[in-house]
Amino acid sequence: MIAVPILLTDCIGLSPVIPDDPAAPGVPETAALHRRGIKSFVARAGRMTSAQERAWQELWPRYGVEDQGGLLDLRTLFGREAPCTLEIGFGNGESLLALAAARPEQDFLGIEVHRPGVGHLMLRAEALGITNLRIACRDAVEVLDQQVGDAVLDAVLLYFPDPWPKKRHHKRRIVQPAFVDLVARKLKPGGRFRLSTDWQNYAEQMLEVAGACRALENEFNGGYAPRPDSRPLTRFENRGQRLGHGVWDLSFRKP
Numbered sequence: 001m002i003a004v005p006i007l008l009t010d011c012i013g014l015s016p017v018i019p020d021d022p023a024a025p026g027v028p029e030t031a032a033l034h035r036r037g038i039k040s041f042v043a044r045a046g047r048m049t050s051a052q053e054r055a056w057q058e059l060w061p062r063y064g065v066e067d068q069g070g071l072l073d074l075r076t077l078f079g080r081e082a083p084c085t086l087e088i089g090f091g092n093g094e095s096l097l098a099l100a101a102a103r104p105e106q107d108f109l110g111i112e113v114h115r116p117g118v119g120h121l122m123l124r125a126e127a128l129g130i131t132n133l134r135i136a137c138r139d140a141v142e143v144l145d146q147q148v149g150d151a152v153l154d155a156v157l158l159y160f161p162d163p164w165p166k167k168r169h170h171k172r173r174i175v176q177p178a179f180v181d182l183v184a185r186k187l188k189p190g191g192r193f194r195l196s197t198d199w200q201n202y203a204e205q206m207l208e209v210a211g212a213c214r215a216l217e218n219e220f221n222g223g224y225a226p227r228p229d230s231r232p233l234t235r236f237e238n239r240g241q242r243l244g245h246g247v248w249d250l251s252f253r254k255p
């Protein structure tokens, strides 16, 4: 196996190592993503601080969502009935934390595979006394497919997903037709799928792929959305703005 070091993004300071691509030439991307196990992330141990270790021991029972087989009952999970927003790949959880703190009347479910990021978010959530947040530490495609019921989510957020900039890695991008169909299925009628990226080429792919999903409509005439006030400005984006990087937002609605 050849390992190719590549800097995906510095948003949470990671430089993962990418293993050989398991997809054979000619295999359609979506089929490859779902049947051949191409992941949108690279599994990595990541270094955990002692505070994050503590969070995993003490706070995971409070915030963590285990895979117990079968569908999650959101009402049982949060102990109430409230609108629920899912954020996929929250990194260190800066956006999700800000949203959960600002909207205590709503519930927030975050999915992230990077364990230190999950630990970080749990620590911050505990410090702020956040109770409307739950976290799954698993591949979001699997969680959506196996644990989230159909038409139960009010919003799905995908902010700055790994861009996989090299062409030969584009099949690893999470935004693929089958993924968008899956997201659309999980949204309630009237629910929204919001995406953002700082990679123009990925923005174009998002526009094309999500735009082609028949279960969703682009809220901005087939184009990009203005930056929504609802998307917290993270340190990553703030720095990007200072450096003059572009950011593209997209917003789709399930009729």
Ligand SMILES: C[S@@+](CC[C@H](N)C(=O)[O-])C[C@H]1O[C@@H](n2cnc3c(N)ncnc32)[C@H](O)[C@@H]1O
Pocket: 009, 011, 012, 040, 041, 088, 089, 090, 091, 092, 111, 112, 113, 114, 117, 138, 139, 140, 141, 158, 159, 160, 161, 162, 163, 174, 234, 236
């Ligand atoms: C580029 S970072 C962006 C983090 C955050 N959204 C932000 O704006 O700072 C992408 C994150 O998505 C996570 N990720 C990628 N694919 C995922 C998947 N299939 N399931 C869960 N997390 C995933 C990665 O671990 C990484 O933390």
